[in-house]
Amino acid sequence: MVRLVNGIFNRLVIVIPFGWLLIFFLVPFVIVLRISMSQTAIAMPPYTPVFDIATGWEGLKDFLSQLSLDNFLYLTQDSLYLKAYISSVTIAFFSTLLTLLVGYPIAYAMAQAPRTIRPTLLMLVILPFWTSFLIRVYAWIAILKPEGFLNQILLYLGIIHEPLIILNTNTAVYIGIVYSYLPFMVLPLYSALEKLDGTLIEAAEDLGCTRFQAFWKVTFPLSLPGVVAGFLLVFIPATGEFVIPDLLGGSETLMIGKTLWAEFFSNRDWPVSSAVAIVLLLVLVIPIALFQNAQAKAQGE
Amino acid sequence: MKSLGSIRRSFAPWTDPSAKPYISFRNVTKKFGTFVAVDDLSLDIYHREFFALLGASGCGKSTLLRMLAGFEQPTSGEIILDGVNMAGTPPYRRPVNMMFQSYALFPHMTVEKNIAFGLKQDGMPKNEIAERVAQMLKLVKLEKFATRKPHQLSGGQRQRVALARSLAKRPKVLLLDEPLGALDKKLREETQFELMDLQQDLGLTFVIVTHDQEEAMTMADRIAVMSAGKVNQVATPAEIYEAPNSRFVADFIGDVNIFDGLVTSSANGMLDIAVGEGFTIRTPIGNMDVRGAARGFAIRPEKIRVSREVPPDAGINSVKGEMWDIAYLGDMTVYIVKLPNGQTVKASSLNAQRSVENPLGYDEDVWISFDGDAGVLLKD
Ligand SMILES: Nc1ncnc2c1ncn2[C@@H]1O[C@H](COP(=O)(O)OP(=O)(O)OP(=O)(O)O)[C@@H](O)[C@H]1O
Numbered sequence: 001m002v003r004l005v006n007g008i009f010n011r012l013v014i015v016i017p018f019g020w021l022l023i024f025f026l027v028p029f030v031i032v033l034r035i036s037m038s039q040t041a042i043a044m045p046p047y048t049p050v051f052d053i054a055t056g057w058e059g060l061k062d063f064l065s066q067l068s069l070d071n072f073l074y075l076t077q078d079s080l081y082l083k084a085y086i087s088s089v090t091i092a093f094f095s096t097l098l099t100l101l102v103g104y105p106i107a108y109a110m111a112q113a114p115r116t117i118r119p120t121l122l123m124l125v126i127l128p129f130w131t132s133f134l135i136r137v138y139a140w141i142a143i144l145k146p147e148g149f150l151n152q153i154l155l156y157l158g159i160i161h162e163p164l165i166i167l168n169t170n171t172a173v174y175i176g177i178v179y180s181y182l183p184f185m186v187l188p189l190y191s192a193l194e195k196l197d198g199t200l201i202e203a204a205e206d207l208g209c210t211r212f213q214a215f216w217k218v219t220f221p222l223s224l225p226g227v228v229a230g231f232l233l234v235f236i237p238a239t240g241e242f243v244i245p246d247l248l249g250g251s252e253t254l255m256i257g258k259t260l261w262a263e264f265f266s267n268r269d270w271p272v273s274s275a276v277a278i279v280l281l282l283v284l285v286i287p288i289a290l291f292q293n294a295q296a297k298a299q300g301e
Numbered sequence: 302m303k304s305l306g307s308i309r310r311s312f313a314p315w316t317d318p319s320a321k322p323y324i325s326f327r328n329v330t331k332k333f334g335t336f337v338a339v340d341d342l343s344l345d346i347y348h349r350e351f352f353a354l355l356g357a358s359g360c361g362k363s364t365l366l367r368m369l370a371g372f373e374q375p376t377s378g379e380i381i382l383d384g385v386n387m388a389g390t391p392p393y394r395r396p397v398n399m400m401f402q403s404y405a406l407f408p409h410m411t412v413e414k415n416i417a418f419g420l421k422q423d424g425m426p427k428n429e430i431a432e433r434v435a436q437m438l439k440l441v442k443l444e445k446f447a448t449r450k451p452h453q454l455s456g457g458q459r460q461r462v463a464l465a466r467s468l469a470k471r472p473k474v475l476l477l478d479e480p481l482g483a484l485d486k487k488l489r490e491e492t493q494f495e496l497m498d499l500q501q502d503l504g505l506t507f508v509i510v511t512h513d514q515e516e517a518m519t520m521a522d523r524i525a526v527m528s529a530g531k532v533n534q535v536a537t538p539a540e541i542y543e544a545p546n547s548r549f550v551a552d553f554i555g556d557v558n559i560f561d562g563l564v565t566s567s568a569n570g571m572l573d574i575a576v577g578e579g580f581t582i583r584t585p586i587g588n589m590d591v592r593g594a595a596r597g598f599a600i601r602p603e604k605i606r607v608s609r610e611v612p613p614d615a616g617i618n619s620v621k622g623e624m625w626d627i628a629y630l631g632d633m634t635v636y637i638v639k640l641p642n643g644q645t646v647k648a649s650s651l652n653a654q655r656s657v658e659n660p661l662g663y664d665e666d667v668w669i670s671f672d673g674d675a676g677v678l679l680k681d
């Protein structure tokens with residue numbers, strides 16, 4: 001009896017997360033994929049074909065025959081989409097790099113801090129999450145706008161004589177992304193650095209490294225898993241980011257999240273925006289899958 | 302000339318007052334907060350010496366090594382290495398390499414790369430590095446594991462990599478923090494002798510930390526016995542064993558019987574200590590004429606004889622007791638004899654013959670006896 005219960009329990013342990021993924025990831029994905037293969041229509045829902053279960057087998061065949069890849073073809077024809085993808089990936093890449101440059105010293109300092117104050121520091125990193133993301137991005141408008149805090153301070157200090165135009169430029173988008181995603185970079189870096197055995201650094205110093213050399217030869221290579229995790233955690237959501245480019249970016253800021261939003265809400269073109277979403281997913285998933293595969297192989301060696 | 306124990310090599314710069322120590326700890330104290338890990342310790346170690354630090358866990362051995370390597374700064378006092386005060390010299394500029402107690406192998410590098418690390422850092426040419434690494438791998442018998450990562454090795458193999466890595470640079474001083482703890486007995490003994498050969502061939506100074514007194518006795522020219530951050534005695538293994546300077550050292554190294562009594566008389570260079578009813582120890586005075594004082598007499602088990610016959614001068618350096626326990630260990634037999642005052646005495650005798658006629662048995666009345674100069678008078 002106990003064994004039976006255990007068997008069921010063991011199976012549940014596997015089934016529950018898979019079920020979760022199936023319901024909340026795969027099903028929505030299939031729905032989006034299906035919409036991306038439809039055509040727009042002035043109807044409710046705003047696309048055809050619509051499958052009616054009452055039509056039975058014939059209806060399903062008819063439904064499937066009407067699905068097409070036209071929307072994906074359309075994406076390749078208008079260079080706007082390609083530009084938006086490239087620009088998104090570029091902005092996301094460089095802002096992730098900036099986040100890494102800012103986040104690494106923070107995580108390093110946290111890992112070096114006395115054990116007793118580390119929980120406090122960790123709390124401080126997570127603290128911004130307690131305020132709505134949207135409100136925090138709005139706050140940056142107040143800071144960055146021409147008559148905002150930043151310009152006022154710089155003017156007051158005499159560093160500049162005319163307000164800097166930061167808001168509604170790509171610079172503001174970079175600032176926004178680095179600020180918003182910093183905790184996602186710091187946390188995995190911190191956990192990698194904190195695990196690091198201090199005697200390894202001592203061993204490196206003993207064998208002739210200065211502190212700085214020991215960092216590059218030992219600390220940094222050993223923190224790479226944290227760097228990769230942080231990079232992905234920031235890069236992936238940043239690529240599809242909508243709120244930050246919409247609120248802080250300008251007209252020249254081209255990001256796929258904005259394009260998607262425009263297709264969906266302004267043009268009410270669900271099928272094309274679904275196709276945009278699917279392609280975005282592929283743009284992100286394929287390189288990451290390849291990368292992880294390569295990494296797993298390297299680990300196995 | 303008579304000397305204590307046997308001598309491994311004729312190397313004794315510490316007996317030469319004009320010899321300059323290579324490493325000097327001068328009144329070194331190390332505190333962690335209010336805890337004193339090393340307490341006003343002074344110690345001289347000579348060039349090409351194989352020096353062992355022996356002591357119980359937590360007595361400050363690693364701390365002493367870490368101060369020499371530069372990872373910890375003394376709270377007070379100074380450390381002189383080859384005539385240079387090491388205060389303020391960072392670890393990477395000290396001519397010292399350390400083998401860490403926790404090995405501290407770089408997990409992201411192969412065995413080869415670990416060993417080559419220090420050589421590369423020194424800018425040694427590639428072919429020389431390869432040669433040296435191969436030589437080190439051979440020394441620690443890990444040729445087949447050159448391309449493995451540390452996590453793919455057993456504990457003993459890791460320990461050998463750590464040893465090879467610390468030796469690769471041929472430092473003037475090699476600090477070894479319990480280098481052989483994880484090795485099995487056979488490999489351990491082999492490595493001990495290899496380390497000794499290496500140290501002599503390369504002319505290096507070794508400071509080794511160990512828990513294992515046998516290991517310290519085997520390898521070291523001199524041993525420092527430590528407890529609670531202080532050095533109790535620094536001497537050759539033979540001196541430590543045959544002439545411990547305190548009850549602690551006598552007890553810490555090897556087996557010992559300590560007879561406590563009152564000094565009753567001294568005459569003709571001999572001292573009498575009354576241990577109990579009908580048991581007096583008569584031993585050379587040495588430099589301790591202390592009539593009326595309570596004194597301990599320490600004697601090793603192998604220096605006590607056990608027999609049925611009443612020894613001549615019964616009662617002087619001999620006493621009657623009851624055979625309490627007998628342990629046959631193959632090479633020798635250990636007897637535990639209970640004295641009338643309740644004290645048990647351990648005596649051992651070598652089994653030079655394969656068979657003994659009429660061996661001693663349990664519960665027999667036996668006499669133990671020893672020579673007056675076979676033990677030492679303790680100061681405390
Ligand atoms: N960084 C530190 N902070 C506080 N206390 C320390 C620190 N390092 C060592 N100690 C303390 O100093 C004492 C001596 O430590 P040390 O490591 O030198 O002992 P040891 O003789 O090497 O012991 P073992 O044989 O167990 O390795 C111990 O009581 C230890 O708790």
Ligand SMILES: [Mg+2]
Pocket residue numbers: 362363364402478
């Ligand atoms: Mg130690």
